[in-house]
Amino acid sequence: MKRLNFYCVMADKEISWDSLLEKTKTILKEAADREEAMQHICALLHREVPHYDWVGFYMVDPLAEGQLVLGPYVGEPTEHIRIPFGTGICGQAAETRETFIINNVKAESNYLACSPDVESEIVVPIIKGKELIGEIDIDSETKGVMTDSDRKLLEAIARELAELF
Numbered sequence: 467m468k469r470l471n472f473y474c475v476m477a478d479k480e481i482s483w484d485s486l487l488e489k490t491k492t493i494l495k496e497a498a499d500r501e502e503a504m505q506h507i508c509a510l511l512h513r514e515v516p517h518y519d520w521v522g523f524y525m526v527d528p529l530a531e532g533q534l535v536l537g538p539y540v541g542e543p544t545e546h547i548r549i550p551f552g553t554g555i556c557g558q559a560a561e562t563r564e565t566f567i568i569n570n571v572k573a574e575s576n577y578l579a580c581s582p583d584v585e586s587e588i589v590v591p592i593i594k595g596k597e598l599i600g601e602i603d604i605d606s607e608t609k610g611v612m613t614d615s616d617r618k619l620l621e622a623i624a625r626e627l628a629e630l631f
């Protein structure tokens with residue numbers, strides 16, 4: 467197994483990224499279906515990582531071309547149920563299929579606010595082969611907290627998740 471081998475220390479809490487990835491794999495193995503797996507992954511990340519205040523999925527809508535639709539999430543309800551490719555951070559990540567790390571959302575012109583309390587965001591595409599399946603979207607109410615280690619963890623989770631599709 468490829469190990470990530472790093473820890474994140476936030477708010478005096480040391481989190482092993484490797485153990486989070488292991489727990490994710492257990493969820494993927496044991497959940498009854500994709501929906502249930504994604505809901506549990508949201509709950510796990512929201513509970514274990516102090517700077518993750520909103521954790522959710524946007525999925526490519528097979529019935530509406532070029533649109534993302536809100537999937538399972540944990541956090542405050544959002545008005546952004548559907549997001550066209552190219553719009554907001556999620557839409558830009560869908561268009562480019564690249565991870566976006568935004569450490570000051572208020573400085574972004576192409577950004578959709580979920581809540582005025584959000585300061586940072588990371589969006590990680592879930593890709594299977596050449597197909598974009600969806601995205602992991604995480605908001606933080608703390609400025610400047612999303613780092614390359616968040617990217618590594620979430621990209622590893624996205625790769626595992628893609629296997630379910």
Ligand code: SME
Nearest residue numbers: 544554555556577578580
């Ligand atoms: N901030 C995102 C919209 C999704 S909400 O944060 C849940 C964006 O700019 O695409």
